[in-house]
Amino acid sequence: MSVPASASGVAAPAHATAPAPSPAPRNVPALLVKLLAEDFTGAVEVSGSPGGTIHLRLGLVIAVDTPNAPSVETLLIRSGRIDEAGWAAAVTQRATAGEAADVDLNAVLTGRGLIGHGELEAVCIAAVYDAAFAMALSPAEGWTVHEAAVPPELVTCPGESPRTLAEETTRRINALTQAWGAPLAELAAVRCRPAARIDPGALSTRRQAVLLAANGRRTPRDIAFFLGCGVFPAMQDIARLRARRLVEWEAPRTAALPITARVTTPAEVQVGGTHILPRRTRRDRHGENGAGSETTEGKDSS
Amino acid sequence: MDEVTGLAYRSAGDFSGVGRPHEIAELIALITEGLHGAGAPGELESVVVTGSRLHEVLHPVPSRAPMNTAVVVLALDRERSNLALAVREAADLAGSILI
Numbered sequence: 001m002s003v004p005a006s007a008s009g010v011a012a013p014a015h016a017t018a019p020a021p022s023p024a025p026r027n028v029p030a031l032l033v034k035l036l037a038e039d040f041t042g043a044v045e046v047s048g049s050p051g052g053t054i055h056l057r058l059g060l061v062i063a064v065d066t067p068n069a070p071s072v073e074t075l076l077i078r079s080g081r082i083d084e085a086g087w088a089a090a091v092t093q094r095a096t097a098g099e100a101a102d103v104d105l106n107a108v109l110t111g112r113g114l115i116g117h118g119e120l121e122a123v124c125i126a127a128v129y130d131a132a133f134a135m136a137l138s139p140a141e142g143w144t145v146h147e148a149a150v151p152p153e154l155v156t157c158p159g160e161s162p163r164t165l166a167e168e169t170t171r172r173i174n175a176l177t178q179a180w181g182a183p184l185a186e187l188a189a190v191r192c193r194p195a196a197r198i199d200p201g202a203l204s205t206r207r208q209a210v211l212l213a214a215n216g217r218r219t220p221r222d223i224a225f226f227l228g229c230g231v232f233p234a235m236q237d238i239a240r241l242r243a244r245r246l247v248e249w250e251a252p253r254t255a256a257l258p259i260t261a262r263v264t265t266p267a268e269v270q271v272g273g274t275h276i277l278p279r280r281t282r283r284d285r286h287g288e289n290g291a292g293s294e295t296t297e298g299k300d301s302s
Numbered sequence: 303m304d305e306v307t308g309l310a311y312r313s314a315g316d317f318s319g320v321g322r323p324h325e326i327a328e329l330i331a332l333i334t335e336g337l338h339g340a341g342a343p344g345e346l347e348s349v350v351v352t353g354s355r356l357h358e359v360l361h362p363v364p365s366r367a368p369m370n371t372a373v374v375v376l377a378l379d380r381e382r383s384n385l386a387l388a389v390r391e392a393a394d395l396a397g398s399i400l401i
Contacts, residue, residue, distance in 0.1 A: 079366075079370055080367050081367050117401070118401060119401075202339065206306070236306065
């Protein structure tokens with residue numbers, strides 16, 4: 001059963017036979033708190049740009065999928081924790097095992113020695129918080145609650161509290177906004193590149209990798225996908241590198257057409273700080289009905 | 303906890319004296335940048351903070367992913383701990399905690 005709603009809190013019941021609704025949640029965090037009280041298991045599909053899906057088990061958040069943040073798979077492979085051949089072999093083994101209760105991808109990955117239990121758990125937890133942060137960068141337009149949703153293979157267990165998730169997301173947004181000094185939409189869209197020749201000894205391995213990935217075409221999200229790290233850490237690194245003047249970027253292009261004609265107009269000519277009004281000039285055109293015609297450059301405001 | 307984001311993954315015992323994780327992450331970033339700025343190359347191995355009541359030991363966890371570093375944070379009762387042994391055990395713990 002799916003129950004859609006709008007972000008404004010106006011409930012939009014999917015079925016006429018639905019039970020009398022309780023006060024509609026105002027936003028996604030409030031919805032998650034409500035679902036925690038109900039021990040809800042399923043998924044909340046959040047619409048927006050780009051939106052995402054929040055997976056819940058007994059009210060706790062076990063996974064968050066959004067195109068704006070790397071998935072657990074991306075984090076494992078792109079970071080170099082697991083090579084692609086090992087991942088493919090694990091997925092094949094998992095598929096071969098079928099629906100056996102004791103064989104999930106988590107067990108396969110750890111059983112094959114590709115990653116430790118602790119590290120996989122840490123990656124899954126970090127992915128939840130990072131995806132929640134990435135989703136919070138753009139406002140939610142609405143949501144749909146799915147009771148029979150299939151969760152991803154790799155999830156955190158037992159799950160993260162929605163309250164803790166909301167508090168941490170708020171903290172991250174506030175901290176990054178303070179560090180950046182401007183709306184985060186600007187930071188999220190910036191395509192930076194190294195400002196000058198960098199002395200590798202003056203930077204940590206992580207910062208060096210971020211600088212190498214920043215080629216003037218990648219946004220922080222792109223860098224996160226490229227390096228296999230979170231979007232929040234990537235944005236944090238860019239903000240800190242900017243504070244040290246180690247990165248630079250071009251101002252975002254405007255939608256205006258490029259100017260190819262002469263920019264200066266007679267009305268802009270100033271002498272001694274005062275505007276000179278454009279002078280009407282007479283131009284004689286011979287051969288046009290035998291009489292001269294007037295053309296005007298600029299605009300006479302007198 | 304995560305060294306970069308300050309996200310606490312798991313905790314045990316009385317961690318009320320440790321401080322907030324994101325502040326610890328800020329401290330680590332400050333120390334790392336300060337050391338590199340002062341011309342000390344390489345990565346941070348550990349941080350030990352001694353106080354009148356508590357010792358605090360921070361030890362990065364070795365990982366195959368240099369972009370994602372975890373840190374073990376230990377808070378020790380000064381009256382009941384040996385700092386040298388604690389630092390050594392923190393290193394052992396950091397080497398085994400992700401396995």
